[in-house]
Amino acid sequence: MTEQPPAAISALIDTTNAADSAAFVAAFTDDAYVRDGSREFTGHAGVADWDRTDNIGVGMHFDLLGWKASGVDTYVVTIRAKSRRFNGTGDLVLTVREGLIARLEIG
Known part of the structure; x- marks a missing residue:
């Protein structure tokens, strides 16, 4: 990969790998939506809950394997995900608004 990903993608990965939950939540819009399988989370409080149970809270580390645009923003x-709870390779779908993550869909 030679081209750098959009800043919002870098923020998601970098804050996760740095285990910086406050910066992770701040990378999302106030009205963000996260869908992880059949579970849904909204707003900063929801993002923080998901982060605690499924991301930084379980020692998540992301390796960026690739990215591509899939529509407007x-x-x-x-990514390759490694943690005490989840391991594997998969796709995340991110929608960005004004430089922040407005929507994150996993699985």
Whole structure:
């Protein structure tokens, strides 16, 4: 990969890998929506809950494998995830608004 990903993608990965929950939540819009499988989370409080149970709270580390635009301000991000709870490779779908993550869909 030679081209750098949009800043919102970098923020998601960098704040996760730095285990910085406050910065992770701040990378999302106030009205953000996260869907992880059948579970849904909204707003900063919801993002913080998801982060605690499924991301930084379980020692998550992301390796960026690739990314591509998939519409206006929407990106498919392929990552390798490693944590005490989840391990594997998969796609995240991010929608960005004004430089922040407005929507994150997993699985």
